[in-house]
Amino acid sequence: MGVRIEHPQRWLDTRQYGGLRDGHDLPASFYELATQVDERGVYSFCMCPGGFVVPASTDSARVVVNGMSLSRRDSPFANAGIVVQLEPLDWCGSRGAAWGWDALTREPLPDAPADDPLFGVRLQLALEERAAVLGGGGNRAPCQRGDRFVEGRGGDAAPLPSSYRPGLVAADLGAALPPGMTARLRAALRAFERTLPGFGGPDGQLIGVETRTSSPVRIARDPETTESEQVSGLHPCGEGAGYAGGIVSAALDGRRTAAALVARLGRAGG
Numbered sequence: 001m002g003v004r005i006e007h008p009q010r011w012l013d014t015r016q017y018g019g020l021r022d023g024h025d026l027p028a029s030f031y032e033l034a035t036q037v038d039e040r041g042v043y044s045f046c047m048c049p050g051g052f053v054v055p056a057s058t059d060s061a062r063v064v065v066n067g068m069s070l071s072r073r074d075s076p077f078a079n080a081g082i083v084v085q086l087e088p089l090d091w092c093g094s095r096g097a098a099w100g101w102d103a104l105t106r107e108p109l110p111d112a113p114a115d116d117p118l119f120g121v122r123l124q125l126a127l128e129e130r131a132a133v134l135g136g137g138g139n140r141a142p143c144q145r146g147d148r149f150v151e152g153r154g155g156d157a158a159p160l161p162s163s164y165r166p167g168l169v170a171a172d173l174g175a176a177l178p179p180g181m182t183a184r185l186r187a188a189l190r191a192f193e194r195t196l197p198g199f200g201g202p203d204g205q206l207i208g209v210e211t212r213t214s215s216p217v218r219i220a221r222d223p224e225t226t227e228s229e230q231v232s233g234l235h236p237c238g239e240g241a242g243y244a245g246g247i248v249s250a251a252l253d254g255r256r257t258a259a260a261l262v263a264r265l266g267r268a269g270g
Helices: 009-017 093-099 101-105 119-135 146-151 179-193 247-269
Strands: 002-008 034-037 040-048 051-055 065-069 077-084 141-145 168-170 205-210
Touching: 002 009, 002 065, 002 179, 009 077, 034 179, 040 065, 040 179, 051 077, 065 077, 065 205, 077 179, 077 205, 093 101, 093 179, 101 119, 119 141, 119 168, 119 205, 141 146, 146 179, 146 205
Parallel strands: 141 168
Antiparallel strands: 002 077, 002 205, 034 040, 040 077, 051 065, 141 205
């Protein structure tokens, strides 16, 4: 989970193409960024060149953002999710307290993942509800300029121009997100500066929150047959079942599940 970051597409093209896009038949440029911070990956997700930041809420009391690009990729903005890898142990016991989840949810943390299998869902909802409060309603989303977030300088600067249609409200995302997530995002943005100078600078704008890159619950299945451990004939797969985190990984998991089904039907027919 994390945030979405948006830059002017021209800013990105200048860095990726060295100013050569003008006068040349080049598509809107893109990026893929990843690093490790304190044993957890932080990476760009669903990068949308020439795209839009869009609302993805399923409840008026919550705010969630996502990204999309039209086929022309001709929006003046580029955006991507910047998300922090989370494992179930990260929200349990003393480790979860160090991340700051108990302050977010205002409820006791489980000692082990099996003690509360749906706790990850409540983390999602709590972050989405906090984003809605910061946005002030109407699906407006909280935002913070990249350099102010990295430097911990608060969110009083006016929002930058954006593709997000419901509107943005300046906020201190560094204080709003759990400390474990904030620290990893800040370290990752500094690391990404070495690849794309200015990525976490004043031209970038963080928009919160991005909480639905993958399911926080996994439906258990046999690792070989992909069949559910509880329901005969059911083969959980893809993002909703907790076995993918994006279009490509979902397609690959679907292919793997289909192959397992074919093998099973072949054995049954034989």
